Amino acid sequence: xxxxxxxxxxxxxxxxxxxxxxxxxxxxxxxxxxxxxxxxxxxxxxxxxxxxxxxxxxxxxxxxxxxxxxxxxxxxxxxxxxxxxxxxxxxxxxxxxxxxxxxxxxxxxxxxxxxxxxxxxxxxxxxxxxxxxxxxxxxxxxxxxxxxxxxxxxxxxxxxxxxxxxxxxxxxxxxxxxxxxxxxxxxxxxxxxxxxxxxxxxxxxxxxxxxxxxxxxxxxxxxxxx
Amino acid sequence: xxxxxxxxxxxxxxxxxxxxxxxxxxxxxxxxxxxxxxxxxxxxxxxxxxxxxxxxxxxxxxxxxxxxxxxxxxxxxxxxxxxxxxxxxxxxxxxxxxxxxxxxxxxxxxxxxxxxxxxxxxxxxxxxxxxxxxxxxxxxxxxxxxxxxxxxxxxxxxxxxxxxxxxxxxxxxxxxxxxxxxxxxxxxxxxxxxxxx
Numbered sequence: 078x079x080x081x082x083x084x085x086x087x088x089x090x091x092x093x094x095x096x097x098x099x100x101x102x103x104x105x106x107x108x109x110x111x112x113x114x115x116x117x118x119x120x121x122x123x124x125x126x127x128x129x130x131x132x133x134x135x136x137x138x139x140x141x142x143x144x145x146x147x148x149x150x151x152x153x154x155x156x157x158x159x160x161x162x163x164x165x166x167x168x169x170x171x172x173x174x175x176x177x178x179x180x181x182x183x184x185x186x187x188x189x190x191x192x193x194x195x196x197x198x199x200x201x202x203x204x205x206x207x208x209x210x211x212x213x214x215x216x217x218x219x220x221x222x223x224x225x226x227x228x229x230x231x232x233x234x235x236x237x238x239x240x241x242x243x244x245x246x247x248x249x250x251x252x253x254x255x256x257x258x259x260x261x262x263x264x265x266x267x268x269x270x271x272x273x274x275x276x277x278x279x280x281x282x283x284x285x286x287x288x289x290x291x292x293x294x295x296x297x298x299x300x301x302x303x
Numbered sequence: 304x305x306x307x308x309x310x311x312x313x314x315x316x317x318x319x320x321x322x323x324x325x326x327x328x329x330x331x332x333x334x335x336x337x338x339x340x341x342x343x344x345x346x347x348x349x350x351x352x353x354x355x356x357x358x359x360x361x362x363x364x365x366x367x368x369x370x371x372x373x374x375x376x377x378x379x380x381x382x383x384x385x386x387x388x389x390x391x392x393x394x395x396x397x398x399x400x401x402x403x404x405x406x407x408x409x410x411x412x413x414x415x416x417x418x419x420x421x422x423x424x425x426x427x428x429x430x431x432x433x434x435x436x437x438x439x440x441x442x443x444x445x446x447x448x449x450x451x452x453x454x455x456x457x458x459x460x461x462x463x464x465x466x467x468x469x470x471x472x473x474x475x476x477x478x479x480x481x482x483x484x485x486x487x488x489x490x491x492x493x494x495x496x497x498x499x500x
Contacts, residue, residue: 081413085480089454091461091472113413117480120487123436124455129336130343132352137331138360141324 079107084114088121139300146296153293160286168279316374320366327366331359334375337457338382344440344452345386354389358382376459380467383449390445414488432490439489443482450475451482 080100086092087100104110312333318326335355342351358381362369371377440448450468453459454475461479465472 082477082480085483086461086476089461089479091476116487117483120436120483120490121455123432123490124440124451124483124486127344127433127437127456130340130348130351131336132339132355133348134352136335136339136352136355136359137328138356138363139328140360140363141328 079103079110079113081110081113084110085117085121088114088117142300146300150293150296150300153289153296157286157289157293160282160289164279164282164286167277167282171277171279312374313372319374320369322367324363327363330374331362331378334378335359337375338378341379341452341457342382342386344437344456345383345445345449346389350389351386354382354385358385373463376463376467379453379457379459380469383453383467384469387445387449412488413484414491432495435490435493436486439486442489443485447478447482447485450478451486454479455483 080087080103083092083096083100087097087104090097092100104114312330315326315330319330338355338358339351342354345351346354358378361381362378369377440451443451446468450464453464453467454461459467461472461475464475464479468475
């Protein structure tokens with residue numbers, strides 16, 4: 078009787094030594110069983126040669142990554158985008174009123190520069206405020222007219238006219254003046270609401286945007302690493 | 304017999320058992336592709352990815368209770384069980400048991416070649432033959448297919464397959480033989496000569 082049922086186990090060397098010896102003895106004398114054995118060996122080789130399917134994603138769970146890391150990446154990415162948006166918006170808001178005041182040829186245009194005079198109470202703040210648009214203009218294009226140009230005009234208009242300082246002083250007394258608001262909203266904010274002025278600073282939002290972008294990048298790399 | 308990558312990673316396994324998540328990830332990474340290969344041939348692509356991911360996560364959660372020595376065999380057991388559970392849940396062929404009773408192995412039919420063709424032993428690189436083999440595997444009862452893949456593709460020993468599938472070694476031996484014979488018969492029915500002479 079042919080030991081067909083043992084041929085696969087014989088092929089896989091999974092028979093006991095006694096059974097193996099018995100099957101081997103039969104194979105030595107049976108051409109049919111040798112043929113069947115060769116067929117099974119060929120079939121096993123074909124099964125083993127099947128192409129390797131590849132998963133479309135990593136299937137290893139990231140158990141070494143803290144559970145809060147993925148939400149942190151999402152948050153920092155969105156926060157970075159929001160901060161960049163606020164950077165652009167605040168830059169436009171802080172640049173645009175000055176341009177309007179200059180193009181209108183207002184006599185009050187020199188006001189911001191006179192505020193920066195040493196005797197002005199908010200001089201230091203105003204100094205940084207007047208320098209902001211120039212820096213921003215140097216680093217990024219703006220649809221508004223060049224702040225540098227408007228600054229030059231302001232300086233030209235203000236330097237020979239000390240009495241303007243007293244005029245600004247009167248504006249300080251009357252903050253509701255529409256002329257003063259139109260000329261330089263930042264200057265008003267710096268004197269009346271320092272917190273609002275900080276929020277209007279483009280550099281604050283640019284710094285936050287870069288900070289969150291860096292955080293998002295670092296967290297993403299951490300999540301990708303194995 | 305193929306080497307067991309799990310056996311070569313005893314240090315990693317020890318670290319993972321002590322809660323080292325990175326060691327576990329490295330262990331899982333070593334067997335990710337073979338696990339997916341096995342699951343994909345049992346379930347198809349989409350379900351296979353989920354099954355492997357779930358199985359690895361389950362393995363991590365219960366690693367402390369794992370007392371065996373072969374991490375690879377243990378995770379293959381989890382994946383195989385999940386695959387068989389999914390196949391049972393599909394109920395695509397509810398009238399058929401997963402492993403229907405057949406005639407005894409000695410009297411199982413050996414189909415004869417119907418037309419001349421290349422010899423099976425020379426077909427390893429033949430794409431058409433491989434396609435036929437894939438089709439043939441898909442027709443096998445799930446548990447028969449599982450043990451045949453575990454043996455011929457993954458290289459597990461009969462005893463390991465018995466542990467993975469929670470069956471007796473005799474059952475494994477029978478299923479492997481019947482599975483190979485079924486694939487061989489389908490190949491022969493497609494015109495292969497099927498004989499090495």
